[in-house]
Amino acid sequence: MIGTLVGILVAVIVLGVLWWALTEIMRVLPIAEPFHTIARVVMTLIVVIIALWIIVQLLTMVGVHVPMTKF
Secondary structure, three states: OHHHHHHHHHHHHHHHHHHHHHHHHHHHOOOOHHHHHHHHHHHHHHHHHHHHHHHHHHHHHHOOOOOOOOO
């Protein structure tokens, strides 16, 4: 259980640093506003997908079976 909590903490820190880095990179790039918004939406989707994958992995470590579809 302690390992899972540490895993959650590490995952939140890594996702936070990733979000910060991508946000800083977006500020530096000189792109037009519609493309900036599209890039931010894509960035948000990627971070959410990574967060969901991490949550599923951590739940599996605890012993909760999460049914997933296979493509």
